[in-house]
Amino acid sequence: MLNLHHLNSFVMLQQTGSFTEAAARLGLGQSTVTQHIQRLEKSLGRQLVFRDTHQVKLTAEGEALVGYARGMLDLNGKVASLFGESRLRGRLRLGVSEDVVASRLTSILEDFIRLYPLVDLELTVALSAVLYQMQDIGDLDLVLAKRHIGETHGRLLYREPLVWLARDPDHVLSRGDALPLIAFPPPSITRRVAQEALDREKMAWRIVCTCGSLSGLTAAARAGMGVLVQPRSMAPAGLKEIPADRLPVLEDVEFVLVPRRGADAALTEALSGLIMAQIAPQHQA
Template identity: 85%
Template sequence: MLNLNHLSSFVALQQTGSFTEAAARLGIGQSTVTQHIQRLEKALGRQLVFRDTHQVKLTAEGEALIGYARGMLDLNGKVSSLFSETRLRGRLRLGVSEDVVANRLTGILEDFIRLYPLIDLELTVALSAVLYQMQDAGDLDLVLAKRHLGETHGRLLYREPLIWLARDPDLLPARGEALPLIAFPPPSITRRVAQEALDGANLPWRIVCTCGSLSGLTAAARAGMGVLVQPRSMAPAGLREVPADRLPLLEDVEFVLISRRGTDTALVDALSNLIAGQIAPQNPRRD
């Protein structure tokens, strides 16, 4: 019989791509995660994880196992919740900014439904400013979004720089020519930061593509239409960072959690603590 603790380490490793981050998420030592993976591989007689100095990824056998591992952990969580005297139930309305959805949300939701299967989640994806407006109107219980530097609302999760991205930075227009921008529609924090930085440097610009979906913006940038601004850890594949001497420095952005007053504190705290424990900049991993 497979050990659920071993499977939990295996799933966390698949989600994070890092032994260090998997251990931090589970609240155990990195050596313990390593032991769990080794014992799981011994029990199955197969290598499940491939690791070198640059990356951690699943082998073909590991990919075959991951769906079953999630299923076993989900079932265990549902059974435990069903017979727990302190089980949480109810409805929670969560708003998440567009760029977070594309990079972080899957792992968060996987753990949430396993730990709290009796909570019904109503998910809204929109620009950060729109989410704040919806929350002020009483339509959202919890918001995970960005804020400008200097703002104080919400529970700070982390801060990181915004960067300019393009398919081929060497093909950008010469200085003095209008820079083609690909951006979310107003109100957008990244759009505003980009425009203010260019105006402050007296560089001309024009919006060549506007879309409310990050996948749409990414497609336009990959097609070579112009320059896209995103947090460094959320840079889409297929785009390169523009060298610092080509365009003005962009200010950092902060990611925060904001709960609405009057909501079910237990429900909000459950999801807030889960998000806070998982979300962090995703940098290249070497462990």
């Protein structure tokens, strides 16, 4: 009989590619996760994980096991929800800012649907300011988005610097005319921060591409159209950070969780707990 705790550690290790990160997300010690993997390998008589100083990868046997492991954990979650004492069910309307979706949402949703299979999740992806407007009129129960430094709404997850990005910083800065900006449409927080930083330094700028999708903005930046502003940890591949002495320093942004007053507290706290467990540890010193 396979141990579900061992399988859970195995699936989390596959998701994160790191014993340290898997342990942090599970709230366990790294040695405990290592023991879980070792015991799972012993019970199956197969090596499931390649380990070296640079990376953790699954063996062919490990890759074959992942699907079955997820299925067993999903089934266990459904049974626990049906017959457990705390059976969460209902509908939860989640709003997530565009840049978070591109980098972190998948693993959070995987854990949520495994643990709470009777909850129907309605997902909205939009600019942070738009999400707050939707929440104000009662259309969203929980929002994961950005806020300006100095604002106090929501539960703080972490603070992060914004950075200037371009495919070829030297080329885009050597044009000599107004700085070409690639940006979300108003009321984007990153757009406003970039414009205010340039205005303070009396630097000319112009919007050369506007798109509500981060994938669209990224494509424009990779094509060399101009400069994109993003949180440092969410910088898309293929773009380089422009050195701090070449353009004005951008203020930080904060990522927060904001539950709607009157929303189902059990549902919002269940998802908030998963988000806090996965995102916050990555940004702790």
